[in-house]
Structures are given as structure tokens and as C-alpha cells.
Amino acid sequence: MTAPHLSPEDAAQLEQTWRDPPGIHGWFSAINHKTISLRFMITTFVFFVLGGLLALAIRLQLAGPDGKVVGADMYNQLFTMHGSTMMFLFAVPVMQAVATYLVPLMIGARSVAFPRMNAFAYWIFTLGGMMLFLAFFLNLGPDAGWFAYVPLSSLQYSPTKRVDIWAQMITFTEMAGLMEAIVLITTILKMRAPGMTLNRMPLFVWAILATSFMVLFSMPAVMLASTALITDRLVNTQLFNPLKGGDALLWQHLFWFFGHPEVYMIFIPPLGFISSIVATFSRRPIVGYPAMVLAVVATAFLAFGLWVHHMFATNLPELGKTFFTAASLMIAIPTALQIFCWIATLWTGRINLRTPLLFVLAFFVILLAGGLTGLMLASVSLDTQLHDSHFVVAHLHYVLMGGAVFPLFGAFYYWFPKFSGRMLNESLGRWNFWLFFIGFNLAFFPLHVLGLQGMPRRVYTYPASMEWGTLNFLSTVGAFMIAVSILLFIINVLRSRRHGEPAGNDPWGAGTLEWSMPSPPPAGNFEMVPVVHARDPLWEPARLPSHVSGLANDYREILVTSVADAKLDHRLWLPSSSLAPFATALATTVLFVGSIFTPWAVVWAAVPVAIGATWWFWPKKDIVEQRTGSEVSPYEVQQ
Amino acid sequence: MRVHAAFIPILGMAAATETSSAAPLQDALHAYGIQAWHIGRLWNFTLGLCALVFTAIVAVTLVALWRAPRSDARTPPDLSSLERPERRIHRTVAWAAGIATLGLLALLAADVFTSRALGRLPLQDAVNIELIGHQWWWEARYLDPDSSRQFVTANELHIPVGRPVIVTLRSDDVIHTLWVPNLHGKRDMIPGRTATLQFRADQPGTYRGQCAEFCGLEHAMMALLVEAEPNAQYEAWAARQRQPAPAPAAGPAGDAARRGHDLFLAKSCARCHTINGTGATAALGPDLTHLAGRKTIGAGMLPNDGSHLASWILDPQTLKPGVYMPVNPMRPDELHDLLAYLETLK
Numbered sequence: 001m002t003a004p005h006l007s008p009e010d011a012a013q014l015e016q017t018w019r020d021p022p023g024i025h026g027w028f029s030a031i032n033h034k035t036i037s038l039r040f041m042i043t044t045f046v047f048f049v050l051g052g053l054l055a056l057a058i059r060l061q062l063a064g065p066d067g068k069v070v071g072a073d074m075y076n077q078l079f080t081m082h083g084s085t086m087m088f089l090f091a092v093p094v095m096q097a098v099a100t101y102l103v104p105l106m107i108g109a110r111s112v113a114f115p116r117m118n119a120f121a122y123w124i125f126t127l128g129g130m131m132l133f134l135a136f137f138l139n140l141g142p143d144a145g146w147f148a149y150v151p152l153s154s155l156q157y158s159p160t161k162r163v164d165i166w167a168q169m170i171t172f173t174e175m176a177g178l179m180e181a182i183v184l185i186t187t188i189l190k191m192r193a194p195g196m197t198l199n200r201m202p203l204f205v206w207a208i209l210a211t212s213f214m215v216l217f218s219m220p221a222v223m224l225a226s227t228a229l230i231t232d233r234l235v236n237t238q239l240f241n242p243l244k245g246g247d248a249l250l251w252q253h254l255f256w257f258f259g260h261p262e263v264y265m266i267f268i269p270p271l272g273f274i275s276s277i278v279a280t281f282s283r284r285p286i287v288g289y290p291a292m293v294l295a296v297v298a299t300a301f302l303a304f305g306l307w308v309h310h311m312f313a314t315n316l317p318e319l320g321k322t323f324f325t326a327a328s329l330m331i332a333i334p335t336a337l338q339i340f341c342w343i344a345t346l347w348t349g350r351i352n353l354r355t356p357l358l359f360v361l362a363f364f365v366i367l368l369a370g371g372l373t374g375l376m377l378a379s380v381s382l383d384t385q386l387h388d389s390h391f392v393v394a395h396l397h398y399v400l401m402g403g404a405v406f407p408l409f410g411a412f413y414y415w416f417p418k419f420s421g422r423m424l425n426e427s428l429g430r431w432n433f434w435l436f437f438i439g440f441n442l443a444f445f446p447l448h449v450l451g452l453q454g455m456p457r458r459v460y461t462y463p464a465s466m467e468w469g470t471l472n473f474l475s476t477v478g479a480f481m482i483a484v485s486i487l488l489f490i491i492n493v494l495r496s497r498r499h500g501e502p503a504g505n506d507p508w509g510a511g512t513l514e515w516s517m518p519s520p521p522p523a524g525n526f527e528m529v530p531v532v533h534a535r536d537p538l539w540e541p542a543r544l545p546s547h548v549s550g551l552a553n554d555y556r557e558i559l560v561t562s563v564a565d566a567k568l569d570h571r572l573w574l575p576s577s578s579l580a581p582f583a584t585a586l587a588t589t590v591l592f593v594g595s596i597f598t599p600w601a602v603v604w605a606a607v608p609v610a611i612g613a614t615w616w617f618w619p620k621k622d623i624v625e626q627r628t629g630s631e632v633s634p635y636e637v638q639q
Numbered sequence: 640m641r642v643h644a645a646f647i648p649i650l651g652m653a654a655a656t657e658t659s660s661a662a663p664l665q666d667a668l669h670a671y672g673i674q675a676w677h678i679g680r681l682w683n684f685t686l687g688l689c690a691l692v693f694t695a696i697v698a699v700t701l702v703a704l705w706r707a708p709r710s711d712a713r714t715p716p717d718l719s720s721l722e723r724p725e726r727r728i729h730r731t732v733a734w735a736a737g738i739a740t741l742g743l744l745a746l747l748a749a750d751v752f753t754s755r756a757l758g759r760l761p762l763q764d765a766v767n768i769e770l771i772g773h774q775w776w777w778e779a780r781y782l783d784p785d786s787s788r789q790f791v792t793a794n795e796l797h798i799p800v801g802r803p804v805i806v807t808l809r810s811d812d813v814i815h816t817l818w819v820p821n822l823h824g825k826r827d828m829i830p831g832r833t834a835t836l837q838f839r840a841d842q843p844g845t846y847r848g849q850c851a852e853f854c855g856l857e858h859a860m861m862a863l864l865v866e867a868e869p870n871a872q873y874e875a876w877a878a879r880q881r882q883p884a885p886a887p888a889a890g891p892a893g894d895a896a897r898r899g900h901d902l903f904l905a906k907s908c909a910r911c912h913t914i915n916g917t918g919a920t921a922a923l924g925p926d927l928t929h930l931a932g933r934k935t936i937g938a939g940m941l942p943n944d945g946s947h948l949a950s951w952i953l954d955p956q957t958l959k960p961g962v963y964m965p966v967n968p969m970r971p972d973e974l975h976d977l978l979a980y981l982e983t984l985k
Contacts, residue, residue, distance in 0.1 A: 072856050072857060072859065072960060076853075076855075149813075151813050151814070157812065248829050248830055284716055284718070285716075285720060287725065313825050314827045314829060314832075314834070322751060332743055333736065336739040343696070343703055344731065346703040347702075348707075348725070349710075350708045351704060351709055351710060352710045352714070361704070364696065364700045376685050379685065379750040380750060382682055385825070387824075388825065389667075389818075451667075456851045457853070458859075462859065507712060509712035509716070540721070
């Protein structure tokens with residue numbers, strides 16, 4: 001299918017309308033979803049690299065018995081920072097970052113919904129992450145674990161500001177995450193091109209929709225928990241203090257009610273990457289589309305019924321624990337179903353074995369192993385041996401790296417040509433992959449054995465008499481192999497950005513809408529909004545009508561369509577770029593950071609936040625005039 | 640239902656190496672008690688099933704890659720599945736999902752049966768211990784209906800082989816977790832809550848446990864030794880623990896120890912520690928009544944010998960930074976006397 005074109009003048013005007021303004025002022029007021037998303041991706045990747053460097057320090061310390069690289073205090077900061085960074089500043093937001101780029105392109109939209117809020121969420125996220133690392137460099141890095149269990153994280157046992165920094169970092173990132181979820185849900189449900197019924201939506205978009213709803217329902221739990229922790233610490237609320245009628249276990253329930261769905265919020269978007277990549281590189285649609293959709297939705301629901309399997313060592317009732325064992329085993333069924341569908345797709349397809357597919361194939365080994373060790377942890381009795389040992393460290397890295405990071409790298413190799421207009425180097429990509437794959441298994445497989453040999457998690461060292469040294473050393477070697485592979489990836493990106501082979505619209509011969517436009521995409525994405533006639537509109541023969549005409553080129557007009565059938569509903573005017581989201585984000589940062597030190601910051605800093613938000617929504621006279629000027633009376637139309 | 644098999648190899652590992660060798664055991668793969676044995680059996684079953692599934696799925700994926708023809712980006716997509724549904728493929732996927740479900744049900748059943756077996760440990764004639772977690776050491780109170788027979792010790796449990804042990808778990812500060820993998824799985828010690836763990840050692844030996852829940856700065860240095868010994872030996876040990884600390888010997892041989900005793904009471908030691916039979920009754924730190932009988936100091940950190948004890952007393956902050964015991968500067972002769980006294984606390 002070739003995309004219909006506008007006249008060169010109209011196309012130029014469309015580009016002008018949707019482009020972000022130039023200059024420094026323009027840089028801070030940008031709201032185009034692709035601009036924000038690229039920044040978001042780069043920011044999360046920077047946090048990934050920082051988190052990885054922390055992990056290297058951890059591995060150096062554990063490389064041999066009685067390690068002296070860092071002391072206990074620094075080690076506790078290192079693993080807390082590593083976990084918090086990877087979970088809150090990388091894994092969840094990077095998926096949202098990729099989604100805000102790809103979803104509009106895949107569903108035939110010119111933008112995400114609420115583009116200013118999208119920009120605001122990005123700034124809030126970035127400022128929150130910067131606060132965390134600034135604190136770390138000032139020796140105020142959180143040190144109570146990324147889970148910050150009370151009472152260890154209470155004022156009595158963590159008297160410095162470290163835990164407050166952690167709790168406020170949660171507020172920042174979860175606020176950004178919630179806003180991104182709202183942006184994505186609205187975009188997906190109301191801004192799909194006409195004809196893209198729910199039944200024609202790409203599996204990636206389904207995955208993002210399910211994930212965003214999970215964010216919406218789970219993140220409030222951890223925001224509530226972290227806010228309660230702050231009030232316990234700042235204004236003596238005693239919610240978690242057992243001596244004053246509070247309960248230490250309440251924290252664990254609230255945290256894991258978020259924490260377990262979070263794993264699936266990290267894991268479900270990659271299922272969408274895999275479906276996109278497997279289909280393109282097997283040259284056929286995925287086997288069992290309805291089953292795949294139902295599996296993703298079922299996973300999203302079931303993910304909320306598992307949280308207690310993080311608490312099997314507590315004194316909760318045994319019968320209740322067994323329920324969570326059953327639920328934890330049950331969630332393997334939809335995942336297994338999806339794996340079988342992908343294998344069936346590969347089995348019946350014609351395979352183009354390029355780097356993106358290699359990364360996805362690693363999923364079938366690594367995530368599979370991680371999923372199976374997850375079944376072991378789901379058993380109450382087995383978990384009492386495995387819980388909080390290095391076995392769990394191995395398990396969670398197999399799940400998160402195999403289930404999310406490998407597919408994410410695959411996705412990056414796959415969509416980088418769309419982002420940049422150039423291909424990544426294939427042979428560097430293969431080196432990147434094999435070093436990563438071998439290094440990963442070397443780094444994390446031995447940890448299973450160490451856990452079974454009794455090595456607990458979060459220990460800053462161990463005595464030589466425990467004989468854990470050899471396997472730990474192997475693991476450290478593996479960690480450095482991963483570091484080298486990531487370095488190769490960075491070199492590949494920096495080189496290919498300028499000197500890579502030009503990609504053209506569709507370098508992989510893929511079927512979804514994002515490949516119908518030039519790479520990188522124009523500011524307004526589609527010259528003309530397409531009418532979608534199939535699940536893979538670029539693969540299946542075109543039908544009429546092929547596109548929508550009549551949308552304004554001189555202001556940011558979009559189509560709003562119905563939720564299920566994507567029938568035309570109305571036209572909507574999206575706001576233009578503005579400095580207000582950035583300014584409001586700065587004011588909000590002052591509020592959040594200030595409230596670490598005094599509750600009064602909530603009161604006084606609310607004033608600049610309110611000013612920023614008012615400025616944000618203040619209608620501009622010329623825009624209102626332009627807008628009302630373009631309105632047509634229905635009577636005139638009838639005549 | 641008694642386990643006589645002294646050493647129960649799991650994973651088919653060789654049974655050769657240890658029982659009472661130098662390094663204490665801390666290993667979930669080798670059961671020395673019935674509870675760990677039940678869990679080990681579940682582990683074997685689960686590992687076997689999971690290994691089978693892993694091999695099968697990876698093999699099928701590799702075959703799929705091997706048999707499928709190669710293509711490139713210009714190969715036209717195969718859209719035949721849109722015209723006629725691929726019933727055979729769908730049926731295969733459905734069968735595979737069905738088999739996976741059966742496997743999961745088997746795992747659930749195995750878990751439930753294991754939980755039941757763990758809950759059926761006969762508890763007649765049990766030893767009752769209350770174990771209290773502190774940052775970063777363990778306080779053990781051996782309970783007895785007759786309160787005069789109760790006693791307190793720290794960082795080292797002695798238990799009789801073949802008799803059940805009921806450990807009541809509490810914490811005084813943050814969450815800790817008891818985990819002695821050769822005997823049983825772990826259990827949290829949560830402030831404001833009480834939990835119990837029931838197990839039995841079926842083979843004499845020294846089993847090492849370690850706090851498994853991150854509990855602050857020195858979480859890594861919070862170990863616990865469990866000495867499982869024949870019942871008679873255990874009873875003798877318990878009888879000794881019930882005695883107050885012996886008074887320093889009379890005459891010139893006991894001079895140093897007597898001076899050490901006075902120093903202990905005069906210096907800051909007695910503000911935190913108890914030695915039964917003396918004026919030291921504080922309970923902030925470990926009970927030292929029978930310190931010399933223990934294998935380690937610093938919660939499993941250092942061997943309990945004169946030189947380690949001396950450096951620990953002088954400067955615990957260098958050995959275990961952050962520990963709640965302060966630096967205790969003293970003259971060499973004072974240290975000598977104090978050590979002489981502590982060595983009498985058998």
C-alpha cells in the first residue's frame with residue numbers, strides 16, 4: 001500500500017503545524033510525541049546504564065569472599081539504588097517511552113492524546129530521577145532496599161533523609177507513570193484511525209493498553225504506601241509502627257499489590273514487541289490473534305492476584321498462601337499459550353534471521369527458564385527455601401532481562417530505522433547479541449546454585465569458608481561481558497545514526513502502519529490519516545477508501561473515533577507547544593523535594609504549581625479566534 | 640514416620656563429603672532433617688518437571704528454526720492463514736496449552752501434599768525455643784513450663800537429634816528471617832507478630848543459618864549456628880546453661896579472672912550484658928553467662944578464641960561497623976584480666 005500524498009505546499013504546512021518550535025525556548029516547550037518519546041527513551045537508557053554501573057560495583061564487591069571494594073554502607077546504597085533505578089527509572093518508563101512513540105504511528109494518529117501532559121510527565125520523571133542520583137552522589141542514596149520494608153525504613157532505624165529521597169522518587173516516577181498511562185489509554189481507545197476496530201489493533205497496542213490499565217490500578221497502591229511512609233517519618237502518623245497500633249505487614253501488602261503487577265507491566269509490552277518482530281521475520285501474521293489478545297488481557301487481570309507469593313515466609317494463614325500458589329501457577333497458562341503461538345508462527349513461517357529476531361529468540365530460552373523458576377517460587381514450601389536467597393536474584397534477572405531487556409533490544413534494532421532513518425549495523429548487532437546472551441547466562445545462572453547453597457540476598461560479603469567464591473567470580477565475569485555488549489550497542493547506535501545504511505520507509509517488509517511513512521516520520525506522522533482495512537494494512541491488498549481527507553493542515557486537528565469500532569466521532573483541536581508543562585514540572589519538583597524536609601512545602605509550593613497550571617490552561621486569544629473562525633454553521637452546510 | 644537415612648542426597652549429589660567437618664553446613668540441597676527432606680523431595684520433582692518442559696520447548700523452537708525456509712525482507716508475506724483457518728496448528732497449540740495446564744496442576748498438588756507433610760511433624764517431647772531477632776544478633780530463650788529451668792543464650796542453638804524443635808519467632812527491632820537451610824525453610828521474624836517454625840534434626844552436626852531478610856547495615860553478619868547433638872549431650876549442655884556463671888577460682892590462679900570480673904562490672908560491659916550469678920543483668924546485648932562455651936562471637940562472624948575476642952572487645956566498630964557495641968579502650972593488663980575472666984564462662 002502506498003500512502004496517499006498531500007500537495008507539497010500542504011505537506012510543508014502540515015509539517016510546520018506539528019513541528020516543535022526551534023531554539024532553546026522551543027526545546028523546553030516541545031510537545032511532539034516523537035520528540036518527547038526520544039528524549040524519554042534516551043533518559044531511561046541513561047538510567048539503565050547508571051543502574052548497570054551500580055550492578056558492576058556490586059559484582060566487583062561480591063567477586064570474592066570478604067570483599068573490600070566497598071563497605072557495608074555503600075553496598076546497601078548500591079543495591080537499593082540498582083533495584084530502584086532499574087525498576088522505577090528504567091523498566092516501566094522505557095516501555096511507556098517506546099509506546100508513546102509507536103502507538104500513534106501504529107494506530108494512524110497524528111499525536112498522542114494530551115500532548116502537554118505527556119511532556120509534563122517526561123519532565124517530572126526526569127527531574128525525579130535526577131534528584132535520586134544527585135542524592136546518591138551526596139551520600140544520601142537510599143539504603144533500605146528498593147522495597148523499603150518497614151520498620152527498617154522507619155525514622156527510628158533509618159534516621160537520615162535517605163529513605164525520604166527514595167519515597168519521593170516513587171512519588172515522582174509513579175505520577176509520571178500514571179499520566180503516561182492516561183495518555184496511552186486515551187490515545188488507544190479514542191484516536192485510532194477509522195477502520196481500526198479493536199479486532200484489527202496490532203498486538204503491541206493491545207499489550208500497551210493492558211499495561212496502561214495495570215499501571216492505573218496498581219501504581220496508586222505504591223504511591224499511597226510511599227506517602228504513608230513519608231507521613232510516618234515526617235509528621236509521626238505511626239501507620240506502620242506496631243508499637244502504636246500500626247502494622248509492619250501492611251506495607252508489604254501495599255508494596256507488593258503494586259510490586260507484582262509491576263513485573264507484568266514490564267513484561268507485557270515486550271510481548272507486544274515479540275509479536276511484532278516474530279510476525280515480520282516469519283513473513284506471516286501471528287498464529288491465533290484472538291488467543292494472543294485474550295492471553296494478554298488474562299495476564300493483566302491475573303497479575304493482581306499474586307502479590308502474596310512475595311510474602312510466603314510471613315505468618316499469613318497457610319490456606320490463603322495456597323490460593324496464591326494456585327494463582328501464581330495459573331498465570332503461566334496465558335504466557336505458555338503465547339509462547340506456543342509464537343513457536344507455531346515460526347514453525348509455519350519463512351524465517352529472516354536478523355538481529356531483532358535473535359534477541360527475541362533469546363526470550364524463548366531465558367524467559368522460559370525464568371518462568372520455570374518462577375513456578376518453583378510459587379510453591380509455598382519450596383519458596384521457604386528459595387525466598388530471599390540468590391536463587392531469587394537469578395530468577396528475577398532471568399524474567400526481567402529475558403522477558404523485557406532482550407526483547408527491548410530486539411525492538412530497538414527493529415524500530416531504530418524508523419526512529420533515525422538509518423539501519424543499525426548487523427554484524428555489530430550480532431556481537432552485541434552473543435556477548436549479551438553468553439554474558440547474561442554466565443552472570444546469572446550460577447546465582448541459582450549459590451541460592452540453593454544458602455547464600456542470602458543483599459549481603460555485602462561472605463566468608464571464604466562458605467565456598468561461594470568460585471561461582472560468584474564467574475558471575476562477575478559474566479556481568480562484565482554484559483557491560484562490553486552494552487558498550488558495543490552504544491557504539492553501534494552512535495555510528496549508525498550518521499553512517500548507517502539508509503532505511504527507507506519499510507526496511508523489514510513489515511505489515512503495520514508505522515512502516516507506511518518515511519523514516520524518521522514527519523512531524524504530523526501521516527500526510528493523510530489512513531483508513532484501516534486489515535490487521536496488517538501494508539500486507540493485505542488495499543481497499544477503498546484508503547484515507548481521510550479534510551482535516552486541517554494549519555492547526556493541530558485530529559480525528560476522534562469510537563472505542564470499539566473506530567467509527568468517526570468528531571474532530572478535536574490539540575494544544576500547541578508551550579513552556580507551561582516544563583515550568584509546572586519545575587514547580588512540582590520544588591514541592592516534592594521540599595516536602596522531604598518540611599510538610600509546609602506542600603502548602604507553599606502549591607502556589608507556584610497552581611500558577612504554572614493556570615498558565616498552562618489559559619486560553620490564547622489568537623488561537624480562540626482562529627478556532628472559532630474556522631467553524632461553519634450547520635445551516636450554511638445545509639444550503 | 641522417621642527418617643533414618645542419615646544423609647539424604649538431593650539432586651543425586653554424592654554423599655561423600657561431610658558431616659562434622661570444619662565448614663558448617665548451609666545448604667538447601669542437603670537435608671539433615673525431615674522438614675528439609677520433604678522440601679528437597681518437592682524440589683526434585685519440580686526441577687525434573689521443569690527441566691523436561693524447558694528441554695521440550697527449546698527443542699521445538701530449534702526444530703522450528705531449522706525446518707522453516709529462509710526469507711528476507713522482500714519475501715512476500717504468507718497470508719494464506721487469513722483465508723482458511725489453520726485448524727491443525729490451532730489444535731496443536733491447544734493441546735500443548737492443555738498439557739501445560741496439567742503440569743501446573745501436578746505442581747499445585749505436589750505443593751499441597753508437601754505443605755501437609757510439613758504440618759504433620761509429630762511434636763511430642765518438643766524443645767521449645769523463643770528466638771528473638773536483634774540488629775544484628777540472635778537471642779535464644781529456652782522455654783520450660785518450670786520457669787527455673789528456663790535459660791537464655793545467644794547466636795548458637797543446641798538441639799537434640801531426633802526430637803522436634805518448636806521455635807517461636809519474634810523481633811525486637813526490624814524484620815529478620817530465620818533460615819537454617821539444612822533443617823527447614825525460612826520464616827520471618829516480624830515486630831508486633833509471632834510466628835513459629837517446627838523442625839527436627841535427624842543427624843548430628845553443625846548447621847549454619849543466616850538472617851535472610853535485609854535488616855540494615857550488618858545484615859550480612861548475622862549468622863546462627865545450630866548444634867544438633869545426641870539427646871544426652873544436649874541435656875548435659877542445657878543443664879550447664881541453667882547454672883549461673885562459675886565464680887573465679889580461689890587463690891592466686893584465679894587472681895586475673897577475679898580482677899576481670901570486677902572490671903566487667905565496673906566498666907561499661909555490664910550496662911548491656913548479663914552474666915548470671917553476677918551483678919550484670921542488662922539485656923541490650925547477648926547474654927554472656929556461658930560465652931566461653933560458644934564457637935563464635937559477633938553472631939557467627941569470628942571464631943571464639945582469645946585473640947579474636949580481644950580485638951572484638953577493643954574495637955568492634957572496625958570488625959563490624961555500625962554494631963551497637965561501642966569501642967572499649969583499655970590497658971593491655973586490663974584486657975588480659977578481662978579475657979581471663981571471660982574464658983572461665985564455660
